[in-house]
Amino acid sequence: LKNAEQITGIGRGIAFQLVENFGLINRRDIAEEMKSLDQEGRAALRRLGVRFGAYHVFVPALIKPAPAGLVTLLWALRSDGKDKPGFGDVVHALASGRTSVVIDPTFDKAFYKLAGYRNLGRRAVRVDILERLADLIRPATNWKPGLGQRPDGAYDGQSFMVTPPMM
Structure with missing residues (x-):
């Protein structure tokens, strides 16, 4: 880039x-x-x-374990963060396939972002998963009764029901 x-x-x-x-x-x-x-x-x-x-x-390629590990290392070297709590731990969670993790308040929040997670309350969720979930929810909440076929999860045009693909 x-x-x-x-x-x-x-x-x-x-x-x-x-x-x-x-x-x-x-x-x-x-x-x-x-x-x-x-x-x-x-x-x-x-x-x-x-x-x-x-x-x-x-860039989805950067939230894979190996690139995320390298990105975290480069950031840590640039920011004197190699000794900060959480260095390597968040990337390890990513490498294990976790799409969301409980945020450890002792970890530097930057490590979550560097591994492709978004901090949301007490959990950090991978941004690609958040985007996929938003893509599934949007049609369900935008649908209005009487306007075309009801999309999966659509309820009343204002709320939605969780469907298996959303889990």
Whole structure:
């Protein structure tokens, strides 16, 4: 992303922010840039592995255990964080296949983000799982009775029922 010549303008700015944030940005933090990003810019970033979710812009390849471990190590070296509580522990949870973990309050919160997790209350949930869940819930909450076929999980157009794919 850092040296991608095919990315120009606002797309280059978003790519720079992704590099600076180790491949994960909360979409609301770049809302203005996202509004201005044209389809060509989005396509160029997608070709380089960027995913545009409803709540995050991220590089899925970086939330796999080996890359997340390297990202965590690089951050720790840059931020003098190798001795901070949680170094390596969160990546270990990711490597074990955990899609969510209970947040350990003694751990540096940065380690969760570096491993691709989003802190939500007492749990940290992988951002790709959050995006997948949002994609399943959105049609269920947007459906209105009498307007087409009821999507899985749709209840009354304001709430939804949990379906097996959401679990």
